[in-house]
Amino acid sequence: MSTLISLLASGISLGGVLALVSVGFLLLYKATGVLNFAHGDLVTLGAYVAIWVIAEWGLPSVAAYALALIALFLVGVIVERIAYAPLRKRPPLVAVIATLAAAIMIEGLIAVWQGANPKSLASPVQNVIFTIDGARIPAQEVLIVVAAVVVLAAVLFVFEKTSFGRQVRAMAADPEMAQLNGVAMRTLSMLAFGLSAALACLAGVLIAPLNEVTPTFGFTLMISGFAAAVLGGFGSIGGVILGSIVVGLVQNLLGGYVLQGYAEALPFILMFLVLVVRPEGLLVLKSSRL
Amino acid sequence: MTHVRSFGRTGRAIAICSALALVSTVAACGGSPSASTTSSTVAPASGGSSTGFKLSAPVKLGFLWEIQGESSVAVSDMQRGATLAVKEINAAGGVGGHEVTDFRQTLPPLDLQATVSDFLAAAGQNPTVMIGVPSPTQVPALATDISAAKIPVLVTDIGQPNDVNGVTGMSPYTWFLGNYDPQLINAGITYQVKDLGMNRIGIMAGNDSYGQEGVTYATKALASLGLKPFATQQFSEQATDLTSEVLAMKGANAVFNWAYPNPVALQLKTMYQQGMNIPTMTDESGSLVAGLNLAPADTLSKMSVAGPCNPANPSYSPSLATFVKAYQAAYQTPATPNSTWGYDGVYFAIRAIEAAKSSDPQKVQAAIPKVSMAAACGPFKADGAHILNHQATIITFSSLTAPVTSKVFQLSPTPAGG
Numbered sequence: 001m002s003t004l005i006s007l008l009a010s011g012i013s014l015g016g017v018l019a020l021v022s023v024g025f026l027l028l029y030k031a032t033g034v035l036n037f038a039h040g041d042l043v044t045l046g047a048y049v050a051i052w053v054i055a056e057w058g059l060p061s062v063a064a065y066a067l068a069l070i071a072l073f074l075v076g077v078i079v080e081r082i083a084y085a086p087l088r089k090r091p092p093l094v095a096v097i098a099t100l101a102a103a104i105m106i107e108g109l110i111a112v113w114q115g116a117n118p119k120s121l122a123s124p125v126q127n128v129i130f131t132i133d134g135a136r137i138p139a140q141e142v143l144i145v146v147a148a149v150v151v152l153a154a155v156l157f158v159f160e161k162t163s164f165g166r167q168v169r170a171m172a173a174d175p176e177m178a179q180l181n182g183v184a185m186r187t188l189s190m191l192a193f194g195l196s197a198a199l200a201c202l203a204g205v206l207i208a209p210l211n212e213v214t215p216t217f218g219f220t221l222m223i224s225g226f227a228a229a230v231l232g233g234f235g236s237i238g239g240v241i242l243g244s245i246v247v248g249l250v251q252n253l254l255g256g257y258v259l260q261g262y263a264e265a266l267p268f269i270l271m272f273l274v275l276v277v278r279p280e281g282l283l284v285l286k287s288s289r290l
Numbered sequence: 291m292t293h294v295r296s297f298g299r300t301g302r303a304i305a306i307c308s309a310l311a312l313v314s315t316v317a318a319c320g321g322s323p324s325a326s327t328t329s330s331t332v333a334p335a336s337g338g339s340s341t342g343f344k345l346s347a348p349v350k351l352g353f354l355w356e357i358q359g360e361s362s363v364a365v366s367d368m369q370r371g372a373t374l375a376v377k378e379i380n381a382a383g384g385v386g387g388h389e390v391t392d393f394r395q396t397l398p399p400l401d402l403q404a405t406v407s408d409f410l411a412a413a414g415q416n417p418t419v420m421i422g423v424p425s426p427t428q429v430p431a432l433a434t435d436i437s438a439a440k441i442p443v444l445v446t447d448i449g450q451p452n453d454v455n456g457v458t459g460m461s462p463y464t465w466f467l468g469n470y471d472p473q474l475i476n477a478g479i480t481y482q483v484k485d486l487g488m489n490r491i492g493i494m495a496g497n498d499s500y501g502q503e504g505v506t507y508a509t510k511a512l513a514s515l516g517l518k519p520f521a522t523q524q525f526s527e528q529a530t531d532l533t534s535e536v537l538a539m540k541g542a543n544a545v546f547n548w549a550y551p552n553p554v555a556l557q558l559k560t561m562y563q564q565g566m567n568i569p570t571m572t573d574e575s576g577s578l579v580a581g582l583n584l585a586p587a588d589t590l591s592k593m594s595v596a597g598p599c600n601p602a603n604p605s606y607s608p609s610l611a612t613f614v615k616a617y618q619a620a621y622q623t624p625a626t627p628n629s630t631w632g633y634d635g636v637y638f639a640i641r642a643i644e645a646a647k648s649s650d651p652q653k654v655q656a657a658i659p660k661v662s663m664a665a666a667c668g669p670f671k672a673d674g675a676h677i678l679n680h681q682a683t684i685i686t687f688s689s690l691t692a693p694v695t696s697k698v699f700q701l702s703p704t705p706a707g708g
Binding site (some may be wrong): 003006007010014118119120127129138207210211212214216219220221251252255256257262263 | 551563
């Protein structure tokens with residue numbers, strides 16, 4: 001029983017991180033039509049910025065996380081200015097390739113800046129362990145779930161109830177009509193990139209204390225997040241969140257009990273199986289909206 | 291089965307006395323303590339050659355590695371070790387009446403196409419010997435080109451079965467400065483069973499070829515001691531969660547993890563979270579994990595590493611201690627196992643050139659099997675599988691600032707084919 005509880009906790013926290021990654025991915029896709037292949041490297045960069053702030057300025061980890069979020073928001077805006085804005089009128093594929101180039105550049109810059117040796121990120125709940133029925137659950141996993149719930153609830157609120165959210169949904173539904181109705185495409189595009197990067201950063205700083213940070217740290221998360229988004233239905237935040245939790249649980253439970261050694265492949269196998277039966281994903285609304 | 295003998299107290303005393311005598315002799319001649327045990331082979335400061343031969347042109351050594359980049363082997367240690375060795379040799383008069391010259395060619399491990407073209411560029415500079423190729427994927431990729439170049443290459447990496455079995459066509463011009471990996475694995479398992487008294491050892495490893503070799507040879511080593519693995523778990527080297535793999539080790543009294551630094555650190559962290567306070571044996575990855583404090587101190591204090599040598603605490607080896615002191619003085623940073631490869635590689639190359647009395651690469655190639663050297667990182671002598679280093683050390687981290695060498699194993703030569 002304790003093993004089951006440990007794996008459940010681990011799976012749900014992984015699902016929380018993947019939800020943050022994939023919602024950031026989806027948000028940008030819906031707002032701009034761009035699949036951002038630099039998203040995983042933004043996860044990595046967020047963790048490295050936090051590590052650097054703690055090492056250089058000696059700030060507590062929470063302050064470092066906050067600064068990293070702000071920094072990555074700005075990086076997201078810069079990526080928009082460099083890799084997307086000049087290519088706005090070109091086919092979306094061109095912008096996608098530009099984000100791939102940005103990904104390679106970010107990864108290389110990280111390696112030059114911080115080196116290739118793995119690094120560790122401190123956490124405010126370092127080494128705190130909860131025990132439930134004999135199962136030991138790191139407090140970091142609980143923090144991940146709490147933070148993911150709060151942030152994703154806030155994202156849902158923003159997109160359902162605020163002017164900004166309405167404008168982004170309008171852009172997602174019909175960019176030309178939205179522009180004709182006075183939606184500031186340029187500003188919204190920058191905000192979407194910035195917000196997406198901040199969500200990536202949050203995922204990075206939350207999971208980094210449970211792992212080691214290297215220049216390729218975020219790539220695996222991005223790929224798993226993409227699978228979760230496709231699985232859940234690449235159309236709604238709710239679907240993406242559901243897909244992320246399913247991926248996290250499958251990877252840990254099925255990978256823990258049955259197909260040990262192949263846990264990382266399971267989300268993709270599941271994704272293909274679901275797409276065969278339900279090509280639109282697990283949870284997609286008829287209208288394409290966030 | 292690969293024979294592993296422990297280094298007994300009497301044998302160690304004899305070796306230390308011999309090394310001290312050698313240090314005295316070589317110091318009087320102005321050479322390095324890492325020189326060959328056979329004679330003082332470093333030229334005197336006057337520029338003449340003590341080995342009685344003159345070369346028509348300076349010896350040129352080629353170094354094949356990156357010193358900066360995304361790869362985990364893009365570090366400056368090997369270059370520093372090699373540069374130190376070249377400086378020492380030139381300060382003592384060089385070789386064959388000339389100073390040793392060198393050049394470095396970047397060989398990106400993450401880009402095998404560039405690896406080949408860069409190797410060809412290096413070979414085009416006509417060095418006598420090349421030292422480097424630090425990534426295990428590069429060696430097979432360069433096999434054909436190394437054979438075509440006909441220049442000996444001293445590889446700064448461990449020798450793995452795929453490299454030495456001849457089936458994958460390893461070039462006969464390739465020689466390995468590191469140990470033979472299965473022997474390191476055997477030493478690690480033997481230490482856990484015989485010295486720590488463990489009998490329920492779980493095996494963890496990556497699901498790539500390196501990890502698979504770890505599983506295979508660890509299982510064989512256990513079988514030779516009458517044991518079976520408690521559990522075997524393999525994982526992706528990019529895994530971000532090892533909870534299920536670590537939980538599968540519950541009930542074991544030791545873990546053997548043959549993987550890269552990230553999964554080793556992740557395993558130690560997860561074991562700490564799960565309250566599993568049992569010893570772990572790993573490869574050189576553990577030294578990096580300990581050096582960078584990537585896991586809780588409680589788990590690091592129970593970790594052991596099976597590696598070629600222990601520059602962090604070289605008290606067990608006078609030649610290593612001398613190198614470490616010189617390295618620290620030159621660079622104001624601690625020496626690492628990587629740095630010994632650069633240093634020992636240069637000295638071994640020079641010994642081979644002296645044995646050949648020529649800078650012709652093919653004559654040097656023929657001379658390599660005849661060279662014996664008390665290198666900084668252990669006794670070097672080429673065996674049938676082209677492995678040079680025949681010593682393994684077990685390093686424990688009861689003190690993170692001065693890891694202890696708990697045991698030294700002398701390893702048998704490996705026959706051709708592994």
